[in-house]
Amino acid sequence: MLATLIYRSRLNRTLDPSQLAGLVERASLRNAQLHVTGILLFDGDHFLQVLEGPQASVNAVYERIGKDPRHGNVVELLRDFAPRRRFVDRGMVLFDLRVMKPHVVLRAILRFGTLKYKLASNDRVYKFIRTFIASPSTNGGVVRNTSPEQWRFAIKTSPFASDAPLFHEQPCQFAFQPIIEPLRGNISSLEALIRGPNGGSPQEYFSTIAPNKLHEADLASKGWALAMARRLGIGNHKVAINLLPMSLVKIPGAVDILLNHITRNQLNPGQIIVEVTEDEVISGYEEFTWAIRQLRAAGIGLAIDDFGSGFAGLSLLAKFQPDKLKIDRTIVTDIHLHGPKQAIVKAIIDCCAELQITVVAEGVEKVEEWCWLEAVGIQRFQGFLFARPVLNGVSAINWPQRILHKI
Ligand SMILES: Cc1cc2nc3c(=O)[nH]c(=O)nc-3n(C[C@H](O)[C@H](O)[C@H](O)COP(=O)(O)O)c2cc1C
Structure with a gap:
């Protein structure tokens, strides 16, 4: 069964945002080996990641990500199953909201689908992404002062x-x-x-x-x-x-x-x-x-x-x-x-x-x-x-x- 998982998290000061490209490249290769696909959004402070693939692989990747000290406040937003992949062929694609305009990101995400399966704007996964882009600090209800x-x-x-x-x-x-x-x-x-x-x-x-x-x-x-x-x-x-x-x-x-x-x-x-x-x-x-x-x-x-x-x-x-x-x-x-x-x-x-x-x-x-x-x-x-x-x-x-x- 094809599992989907979405989480959000917050950058820790230990990750210099300029190192992000390297992280994404390595993660993308590893994900591809595990047949995990998905996207990562970053606004300079918060992440939102969608992971999809065989359930055991998605769980294993998420477990590793949850222990990564480079980010914190990792909160699972959705765990679901889907008939098809939303983000085909790519281990992980980064959308960096510091350099991309929100409407460009949203359009690119909607174009991701295959001919057989287009990502619809009423798709729940897409709605999580849209909410994050509109307001990354409140998506899924990030709570401040929890230390x-x-x-x-x-x-x-x-x-x-x-x-x-x-x-x-x-x-x-x-x-x-x-x-x-x-x-x-x-x-x-x-x-x-x-x-x-x-x-x-x-x-x-x-x-x-x-x-x-x-x-x-x-x-x-x-x-x-x-x-x-x-x-x-x-x-x-x-x-x-x-x-x-x-x-x-x-x-x-x-x-x-x-x-x-x-x-x-x-x-x-x-x-x-x-x-x-x-x-x-x-x-x-x-x-x-x-x-x-x-x-x-x-x-x-x-x-x-x-x-x-x-x-x-x-x-x-x-x-x-x-x-x-x-x-x-x-x-x-x-x-x-x-x-x-x-x-x-x-x-x-x-x-x-x-x-x-x-x-x-x-x-x-x-x-x-x-x-x-x-x-x-x-x-x-x-x-x-x-x-x-x-x-x-x-x-x-x-x-x-x-x-x-x-x-
Ligand atoms: C925001 C964020 C997203 C990440 N996404 C992935 C991912 O999709 N796949 C992956 O293998 N590693 C990802 N990583 C890196 C993992 O947390 C971890 O460093 C990597 O899997 C290596 O794990 P290991 O040191 O146990 O081998 C991500 C890290 C961060 C901070």
């Missing part, structure tokens, strides 16, 4: 207990993980993640419970989560708890039971955030609406968890606007390398800004991911980069600090 090397991390103990004793009759345990605002040095909340009696997974815990007791056990476990949060010294911080929405629907007086857990632990409803997943909301929306109203009326916050992993997507927000939306780790992972994920996150941010919904990025593990997400305006983060969940406690937090260079 992971500006940061180092310093571990500081959290204000919470790191290993709180369990209650005598407690049937389950909880691992707590902070959600932080790294640049403000602020812990915005702790998420209580349920674990089995021996620290096992949530699935392990719930599998020991009879199906007809599931919702009862789910609701009761929130009481233990809040009791443990108090033992950790939660103070005025917020606690996020995961709740099956159907527990609120199926258990009579569920919201009152929850409120009772809250007050018994000397917390107030405004400190509690109930997290539900998008699939849970959609599958029982009609029934859940009533429970949502009750939670709202009680002053309890609502968050959509794992947003982007389910089937609903942004259309969910037409039905229901939570206080918080947590972007799923599958979108966050390697976001700095992936144009489609970047476009999705920007759409989520725009939508949430208009609806006054706070965005949280979860599953952040790499400094590059965090830098990219900060640069587009996300302020709250959860993930191993900052703090891992700890059973019955809260770990020390890895805070980023800007490296100040001596002048």
Whole structure:
């Protein structure tokens, strides 16, 4: 199958633009040997490259290119398959926008095709090229001020207990993980993640419970989560708890039971955030609406968890606007390398800004991911980069600090 890949990147100061011709000549020969064809656009600062050929060859070439220190901010914009090559016979052709006029480049690219196959102006690959030529610095959404090397991390103990004793009759345990605002040095909340009696997974815990007791056990476990949060010294911080929405629907007086857990632990409803997943909301929306109203009326916050992993997507927000939306780790992972994920996150941010919904990025593990997400305006983060969940406690937090260079 003929694969197509487009990426954009930014020149590093280490490549003198005058050396570009040599680079292109060598790359072109190597590509031809691998039956890879394509074009490279350069505007003096940014590159856009189209690679096409057998999938394994395109992947191998792209992997090498991604490691090349002569450029950085390499972001994949498109990976697709095509019936025919767009750029026949040539390993790689350079279009240097410093010396060629945009309309000349576009015309030349449209003429590239074969008699059998002409590149059409509505071709997606051509549209990427046109956008790049119109505005190379914004094509695919280049984000400025994302410099992971500006940061180092310093571990500081959290204000919470790191290993709180369990209650005598407690049937389950909880691992707590902070959600932080790294640049403000602020812990915005702790998420209580349920674990089995021996620290096992949530699935392990719930599998020991009879199906007809599931919702009862789910609701009761929130009481233990809040009791443990108090033992950790939660103070005025917020606690996020995961709740099956159907527990609120199926258990009579569920919201009152929850409120009772809250007050018994000397917390107030405004400190509690109930997290539900998008699939849970959609599958029982009609029934859940009533429970949502009750939670709202009680002053309890609502968050959509794992947003982007389910089937609903942004259309969910037409039905229901939570206080918080947590972007799923599958979108966050390697976001700095992936144009489609970047476009999705920007759409989520725009939508949430208009609806006054706070965005949280979860599953952040790499400094590059965090830098990219900060640069587009996300302020709250959860993930191993900052703090891992700890059973019955809260770990020390890895805070980023800007490296100040001596002048
Ligand atoms: C913007 C840019 C585009 C590149 N395109 C190609 C290419 O299409 N094919 C290729 O073989 N090398 C290309 N290179 C060079 C590779 O990154 C790498 O230096 C080369 O493949 C030699 O790899 P090696 O040192 O592992 O043998 C490109 C480099 C840059 C900076």
